[in-house]
Structure formats: C-alpha cells, structure tokens
Amino acid sequence: MADDVRTHYELYPYPHYPLLASVRRCDTYALNLTAVWTRFNGALPPRAAQRILIAGCGSFSPYPFSLANPHAAITALDLSERSLRRARLHCLLHGRTNVTFCRGDLLDAPLTGGPFGLIDAYGVLHHLDDPLAGLTALAGRLAPGGVLRLMVYSRYARREEESIRRAFHLLGITDPAAARRLIARAKPGSRLRRFVEASDEAAFDNGLADALLHPRVHTFRVGELLDLVRQSGLEPLLFAHHDALEDVGLETERLTALEASRRSPGNFILYAGRNVSGPCPDDRGSLVMLNPCLSRAVAPFNLGAVHIAPRLGAATPVLTRPERALLRGLRSPKPWDALSPACRALLPAYREALFLLQFRR
Known part of the structure; x- marks a missing residue:
C-alpha cells in the first residue's frame, strides 16, 4: 500500500x-x-x-x-x-x-x-x-x-528537478511553504532560482509539491x-x-x-x-471515418481555419474550409473506393494524426 x-x-x-x-x-x-x-x-x-x-x-x-x-x-x-x-x-x-x-x-x-x-x-x-x-x-x-x-x-528531462527534489529531501523540506522560504533566499541566477522562475508548475503549491516534494x-x-x-x-x-x-x-x-x-x-x-492486429493493410475494401471528436470542428459555421492541439508528437494539419468540407462527408464510415481523389490525398497524413480512421469492413 x-x-x-x-x-x-x-x-x-x-x-x-x-x-x-x-x-x-x-x-x-x-x-x-x-x-x-x-x-x-x-x-x-x-x-x-x-x-x-x-x-x-x-x-x-x-x-x-x-x-x-x-x-x-x-x-x-x-x-x-x-x-x-x-x-x-x-x-x-x-x-x-x-x-x-x-x-x-x-x-x-x-x-x-x-x-x-x-x-x-x-x-x-x-x-x-x-x-x-x-x-x-x-x-x-x-x-x-x-x-x-x-x-x-x-x-535527462527531469535532471534539474531531481537534483532539487533530492536536496529538499536531505534538508527535511516537506511542504510548499518551507520550500518557498528557501527559494526566496536563493541567489538570483542559482540553479534553484532559475528552475522556479522557468517552471509553470512552481507557480502554485500543488504543482510545486508534485515537481519537487514528491516522496517517490x-x-x-x-x-x-x-x-x-x-x-x-x-x-x-x-x-x-x-x-x-x-x-x-x-x-x-x-x-x-x-x-x-x-x-x-x-x-x-x-x-x-497487447496482441494488436496492426493497421488496416489495404486501402481497397476498407472504410474511412472521421474521428468522432472532430465532428464540431468540421462544422460549416466555423469560418476560419481550425487549429487542433498536437497530441502524437508532431504538428497536426490545420483544417481549412475546403478540407473541413471534405471531412464532413466522412462523419459516417465511407468506402475507400468511393472517396474523391482529394479525400484520398488527405488520408495518409490525417490517418497518422488520428483525424481519420481507416479500418476493415
């Protein structure tokens, strides 16, 4: 426990x-x-x-x-x-x-x-x-x-935080108030002061505690x-x-x-x-569908370009009006064979971004 x-x-x-x-x-x-x-x-x-x-x-x-x-x-x-x-x-x-x-x-x-x-x-x-x-x-x-x-x-992403966290542990600092008293005494330009000034987490007590005071x-x-x-x-x-x-x-x-x-x-x-089958191997005979979370993003009342936050390590495609118009037709599954050339051109990048789903019938 x-x-x-x-x-x-x-x-x-x-x-x-x-x-x-x-x-x-x-x-x-x-x-x-x-x-x-x-x-x-x-x-x-x-x-x-x-x-x-x-x-x-x-x-x-x-x-x-x-x-x-x-x-x-x-x-x-x-x-x-x-x-x-x-x-x-x-x-x-x-x-x-x-x-x-x-x-x-x-x-x-x-x-x-x-x-x-x-x-x-x-x-x-x-x-x-x-x-x-x-x-x-x-x-x-x-x-x-x-x-x-x-x-x-x-x-290596955590190296600075870990050095500070271990130092706080050795000093017996276990709560944000004590940590902030020590931070206030840190010299400008010191490792501690630089980290805290650059960290969004350290701006509030719960974030400071999670970053620097966690027990394990x-x-x-x-x-x-x-x-x-x-x-x-x-x-x-x-x-x-x-x-x-x-x-x-x-x-x-x-x-x-x-x-x-x-x-x-x-x-x-x-x-x-665990025992995944792998992506859909063939285009022909497959179905293509819009990610259900994007239904409102492709709605016609969105007048400008729609920017969606990246979640898979790479920038996501920007949804312009012409692309949204194409994607609206895929809110229900559609056979790959029935896709327009423009939709087929979008498919590889949009499938990689999880905007479009491709699957076997």
Missing part, C-alpha cells in the same frame, strides 16, 4: 485546474477509444473492449476522457479520495456522467476488473515502488488488441522504459512525445543518441499494446 504517495496527493491533489476549466472536444481526439483501437488494429473495437481505465486519474483526466468517449464505460482509479472528489465534481459541473470513480491501488485487480480496450497510465508508473509490477498488472487488464498509453519521466520518483532512460514494457508482456507501438518519429525503432535510436550527450526531448509518452 503506497501510504506516502496517497498522503501526498490527499494534501496536494494534482493537477489543480479551476473547476470551470474546459477543453474543446476536438482537442481530446487522441483519447478517443475508437480512434486509438483502429489505429493499431485496423478494425473497430468489439463491444467487449469498449471500456476505459484511467489508472491514477488525478483530479482532472476523467473529464477530457469522458468528453472524448461519451458512450464508453470509464473507470477512474486513484489512491487519493480528495483527488477523486475533485475529479468527480469537475465531471458533474460539465455534465459528464459516464465515469465510475474508484479509490484504491492499481495493483488491486478486483477493484476495477476488466478487460479494457484502452488504459491510461499518464504520469503514474514513475511514482510506484515497483513500476514493473504496476505495468504488468495493467497489461493483464487489457483486452486482446487493447492499448495502454503511458508517460514516465525521462532521466523513478526516472528512465529509453532502453529502461522499453525493457519495462516488454517485460510486462506489452509491445511498444508508438512514441507520442514532442518531435517523436513514427517508427519505434528509429525513435529509439534517436533518443539513445540524445541520451549519450545527456539530453532528452522531454518526458517519454508511449502507446503499447
């Missing part, structure tokens, strides 16, 4: 967004179960897999997941009752009602059951005593073909992360951090070269799967 981590989040639920903070549904497109499943299986998810688990949901994630998946059964699991209360209230204030909230440890299988078509473990595994045991437990709850998204701290933190090199994934029985499918290459092998080589000079593009975001 992770009592120290639970206590930390009871004191400092994270993130601490205002309860009225909202997101556009189009910006949740990469959380849509149908889109993610189709990307890696080339087929729509079966009914038994239309369930989502948010493992370590914190105080906010259930809201965008519910927005992205209004008809899916979503289970939000967290150690902290205070985080769950805030997440539940956020959902209620925004009319999101398809989430079941559950307090407990992700290692406790009876709490959540399964199987799930999509599991999210964003910023969770690096706070466990045994990250491999945690990932293995989650992998066991995936349906065949299921996909798990994870984010863990990169060794692991960091990973890319090879360690991939070993963890494979030992859990999962297959790495796609890196999704900033500037990530689509090919896992090429991105691993790029990250390894960066790490040789003690650099990193940021923390690691990775999709991993």
Whole structure:
C-alpha cells in the first residue's frame, strides 16, 4: 500500500485546474477509444473492449476522457479520495456522467476488473515502488488488441528537478511553504532560482509539491522504459512525445543518441499494446471515418481555419474550409473506393494524426 504517495496527493491533489476549466472536444481526439483501437488494429473495437481505465486519474483526466468517449464505460482509479472528489465534481459541473470513480491501488485487480480496450497510465508508473509490477498488472487488464498509453519521466528531462527534489529531501523540506522560504533566499541566477522562475508548475503549491516534494520518483532512460514494457508482456507501438518519429525503432535510436550527450526531448509518452492486429493493410475494401471528436470542428459555421492541439508528437494539419468540407462527408464510415481523389490525398497524413480512421469492413 503506497501510504506516502496517497498522503501526498490527499494534501496536494494534482493537477489543480479551476473547476470551470474546459477543453474543446476536438482537442481530446487522441483519447478517443475508437480512434486509438483502429489505429493499431485496423478494425473497430468489439463491444467487449469498449471500456476505459484511467489508472491514477488525478483530479482532472476523467473529464477530457469522458468528453472524448461519451458512450464508453470509464473507470477512474486513484489512491487519493480528495483527488477523486475533485475529479468527480469537475465531471458533474460539465455534465459528464459516464465515469465510475474508484479509490484504491492499481495493483488491486478486483477493484476495477476488466478487460479494457484502452488504459491510461499518464504520469503514474514513475511514482510506484515497483513500476514493473504496476505495468504488468495493467497489461493483464487489457483486452486482446487493447492499448495502454503511458508517460514516465525521462532521466535527462527531469535532471534539474531531481537534483532539487533530492536536496529538499536531505534538508527535511516537506511542504510548499518551507520550500518557498528557501527559494526566496536563493541567489538570483542559482540553479534553484532559475528552475522556479522557468517552471509553470512552481507557480502554485500543488504543482510545486508534485515537481519537487514528491516522496517517490523513478526516472528512465529509453532502453529502461522499453525493457519495462516488454517485460510486462506489452509491445511498444508508438512514441507520442514532442518531435517523436513514427517508427519505434528509429525513435529509439534517436533518443539513445540524445541520451549519450545527456539530453532528452522531454518526458517519454508511449502507446503499447497487447496482441494488436496492426493497421488496416489495404486501402481497397476498407472504410474511412472521421474521428468522432472532430465532428464540431468540421462544422460549416466555423469560418476560419481550425487549429487542433498536437497530441502524437508532431504538428497536426490545420483544417481549412475546403478540407473541413471534405471531412464532413466522412462523419459516417465511407468506402475507400468511393472517396474523391482529394479525400484520398488527405488520408495518409490525417490517418497518422488520428483525424481519420481507416479500418476493415
């Protein structure tokens, strides 16, 4: 039982967004179960897999997941009752009602059951005593073909924070007020002062606590992360951090070269799967459909270009009026053979961005 981590989040639920903070549904497109499943299986998810688990949901994630998946059964699991209360209230204030909230440890299988078509473990595994045991437990709850998204701290992206966090631990600093007193005494230009001035997290107590006062933190090199994934029985499918290459092998080589000079593009975001079938192999005979989260984004009343936040490591296509007009015709599945040449030209880039879904009949 992770009592120290639970206590930390009871004191400092994270993130601490205002309860009225909202997101556009189009910006949740990469959380849509149908889109993610189709990307890696080339087929729509079966009914038994239309369930989502948010493992370590914190105080906010259930809201965008519910927005992205209004008809899916979503289970939000967290150690902290205070985080769950805030997440539940956020959902209620925004009319999101398809989430079941559950307090407990992700290692406790009876709490959540399964199987799930999509599991999210964003910023969770690096706070466990045994990250491999945690990932293995989650992998066991995936349906065949299921996909798990994870984010863990990169060794070199987290280097400054970790040095400060360890120093605070040695000094016995355990609360934001004491940390801010020390920060106020830090010399201008010092490592501590530079970090705090550059960090958005450090501007509020809950963010400062999560960044610098957390009781348990692991960091990973890319090879360690991939070993963890494979030992859990999962297959790495796609890196999704900033500037990530689509090919896992090429991105691993790029990250390894960066790490040789003690650099990193940021923390690691990775999709991993269990017995996935792979993307739709052929165009002919397939169906193509708009990501359901983008229905309003392609509506005719949007007069200007629509910019959608990048979620898979690369910039997303800008939806201009002509492109939106083409995409509106794909709100329901359409045979590839019936697509116009203009739609077929859009397909590769839009499929890669998860804007369009292509799947077998």
